[in-house]
Amino acid sequence: MQAFHDVSFPLSIAFGASGGPERRNEIIQLSSGAEKRNARMAYSRRRYDAGAGIRSLDDLYEVMAFFEARRGSLHAFRFRDPFDMKSCSRGATPASSDQVIGTGDGSKRRFRLRKTYGEGADAYMREITHPLASSVRVAVDGSEIQPSAGFSVDPATGEVVFASHAVPANGAVVTAGYVFDVPVRFDTDQLNASITSFRAGQIPSIPMVEVRS
Known part of the structure; x- marks a missing residue:
């Protein structure tokens, strides 16, 4: 059963993330050359990728454990948006x-x-x-x-x-x-991790998407 886990994605890794708000608008070009624009979403939705926040093997292991505890994309959690918090x-x-x-x-x-x-x-x-x-x-x-x-x-x-x-x-x-967090879930059910040296590792992409109740 899906649920919201009231736990925070590791802050030090979150602050290295990229991302921001997403809008979905429908744009139709009329025969006259004018445009007709309609909003398909009343509210913005935020997407993030925290892959760039991984800076050590400890970070990698922490994210892998966090991902497993959330059962991949099944359960939502708190994420501190480094750009708007x-x-x-x-x-x-x-x-x-x-x-x-x-x-x-x-x-x-x-x-x-x-x-x-x-x-x-x-x-x-x-x-x-x-x-x-x-x-x-x-x-x-x-x-x-x-x-x-x-x-x-x-x-x-x-x-x-x-x-x-x-x-x-x-x-x-x-x-x-x-100060506030954004409720998100992982937008993937697989993490691709690799160890690049004795003390370093990487997860190129850790996609997350905002959820609304």
């Missing part, structure tokens, strides 16, 4: 004001984390489902809330859950900052 820019520290995640109505307790790319009507809003729970910072109308006093992070959905005594008031803007 924070609510803020890569070099900054997440702040509670980074991303607007909703507006209170006086009774709503659960707010899904999200990250916005671009501005205005053309902005793309991405749901974040696997934050690093300890990194999540939250503010209501600009005032930061401490986790111990007002909120928690649901490990199953990644949502911010306010305590009953700290529910945001009607019209209150809820913002958040965080």
